[in-house]
Amino acid sequence: MKTEVLVIGSGIAGCISALTIAEKGIEVTLLTQGEDLFTGNTRLAQGGIVYTGTGDSPKLLEKDIYTAGWNYNNKRAVRAISKNGPDILKKLLLEKYPVPFHKEDDGEYSLTREGGHAVPRILYCADHTGQSIMEILSKSVAEHPYINVCSSRTAIDLLTNHHHAMGTEFMYTLSNRCLGAYVYNESKDVVETLLADHTVLATGGLGQVYLHTTNTTGSIGSGVAMANRAKARVINAEMVQFHPTAFYQGTRSRATRRFLISEAVRGEGAKLINSSGEAFMHRYDPRADLAPRDIVTRSILEEMLKTEEECVYLDAANHVKHNLTTRFPTIYGRCLETGLDITKQPIPVVPAAHYFCGGILVDEKGKTTLDGLYAVGECSCTGVHGGNRLASTSLLEGMLWGYTAGEDIGLRASKKSAISKKVLNAIPDWESPGTNANEDPALIAQDWTFIRSVMWNYVGITRSTARLNRAINDLQNLNRNLRSFYKETPISRPIIDLFHGCQSAMIVTIAALRNKKSIGCHYRID
Incomplete structure (x- = not known):
């Protein structure tokens, strides 16, 4: 199948991105793992979303973000979210897709304060802010004529001309480009080849690679693992925030x-x-x-x-x-x-x-280092959070970068197809890696327990060289076994998730070992 824009993920970042692109009359295919758009972490957000309060200013918000992030932040990104975030929030979530944030008796929006904030500046809907936002956005997505929602889909691998295109002419090109993704359709038990001029990863975080997490079951770092395999740059992967x-x-x-x-x-x-x-x-x-x-x-x-x-x-x-x-x-x-x-x-x-502060490196427009690929929300690393996320900035970041990525794609997609038919025709359909029906739920459950225990004990709240070396050895052994298993066994969602989870756990662990300094939520006891 061919689509102008493929959006993988259906939280606030994915939905805003899809809506922004579709509003320009551009066809969007939006993938969600569940039967609806409520499977991600956005719906779980309780606290709220950063806006602007009495006596507040972009400079004051910048200061709070830097303090929480241990001054490890990307200055351009912090400036962008502090200056533009509240204005885009007003445009989108107060006016275009109005969310019922709590109001005072006089009709003014209530603002609360959380840890690290100098003033009350956070909009909220009781303690179910994310759920309320998703109720509004999912309705808008479902009603939009230019958005095709594909449910029960799990992305397996990003398609690129370097790795997938058949033909010698593609072997000798210097530039690599994302061309869409191989996607597992769980309801039909088939792998679909989804070709796209532009692809947006909005797959969320990776909390589920830890023994104790607040994240949904799908938060296993799939976007980060796929982008890493496709050679897009991933940074700050050691920065995993633990909610107290x-x-x-x-x-x-x-x-x-x-x-x-x-x-x-x-x-x-x-x-x-x-x-x-x-x-x-x-x-x-x-x-x-x-x-x-x-x-x-x-x-x-x-x-x-x-x-x-x-x-x-x-x-x-x-x-x-x-x-x-x-x-x-x-x-x-x-x-x-x-x-x-x-x-x-x-x-x-x-x-x-709780929250992954690192991820796929992106600029202010959500573009990654791989042509044709954008990343928004928790799977991306804008540099806003630096060493540690300031409370309630994640929804704002997902909304803002979903919007700016959508705007940028809208400008590019409205001109002409970014990929020639010759390239698209050179992408083969998925070939099943094996026919041995040896998938054992007990073994998969044990492998997950192993990954989560290793990450919690060795790559958790406090870390050391000895712990991290032990974790790398353990995860590398498991990864080797999984690769062999992956090549022999028919594809399924549990196998895809396990494969991605092990890879994202390794990405975090290797980054943690390389960073010798304690910064923010990366804390070395040695």
Whole structure:
């Protein structure tokens, strides 16, 4: 199949990109792994999205982003999001695709504050901001005549003329270009060849390669793994942000995804306490509970080691002035399901892998180092986050770069097809790697447990040369076995995910070993 633009991923970045391109009358094919557009991490975002507050300015937002990012940020990207982000948010999410953000009695938008922010500047919809955004965007996508949504699709590999085009004339070209992707259609159990003039990766993060994470099951770094294989540049892969407060239900509960207790709870005044009921964050940082996430995460870890406890607690009942049942209805309801009433009891919390600050290197327009390939959202690295992400900037970044990538593609795609028919005709259909029906769910589950344990123990919140070397050896051995298995076994979604997950775990680990300095969420104990 041939499409003008192929968008792989259906979160805020993918949807905004698709809508921006389609608004120019350009055909877009949008892929989602699930049956609808609600399978990614965007719908899980509780806290909110950065806007602009009273006494706020682009310079003040820049300062907060730099501080959280340990001044490891890309200055051009920080300037772009601070200057243009709020204006584009107003244009898109307040006017064109109006999201029902919470308002005060006088009709003005409510603004909250989270860790690392100098002023309240965050728009929110109670504690389900991402869900509300996706409800609006998914409806707009579904109704747009120029967007074709393909569900139950998993991208296997990016197509390039260097790697896939058949014919000697393509062997000797200096420039490499992305031409689309091989895509697994789960509902029909076939691999489709999707050719495209422009391809946008919006595949999200990689939290699922860790034992404890707040991410959805599809967040295994597939976009990063595919881009890396296609020789697009990946940077800052060691920068994995751990959220300090994920709901803890005991060691017996190793859920696929841990429920997030939003930073907005601390933003509204909640205090972290130990098992003795003592607030402890002031001992680790003068900003106490509103310190940036990497500092809060390591402080919690140190407090747990000091007290020999399995978790710490977040006390909202005695410190938040709002009605917790209406300000945080999702959190209240989820905790109540387990028998915990957050209006009366503190919430047990532990850190969990949350956000990937690194990714596929892109410029201010979302372009990667591979011609024809764009990346937006969490799988990309704009450089906005540097060493650590400032709270609630991820939705803004995904929205802004989804828009700018869409605008840039719109200018290029409106002229003429970027790829000649000769090149497109030189791309072969997928050939099944093998016929041995030896896929064993128990073995795949064990391999995932192995990857997640290695990453949590050796490439987690604190790292050392010895741990990282051990992780690389373990992952390389598994990767060799998976490559052999991959060549012999008919393709399936579990096999694709496992293959991508192992590769993205290796990318993070190698980057962590190479970076000898402790910066932000990459913390070396040696």
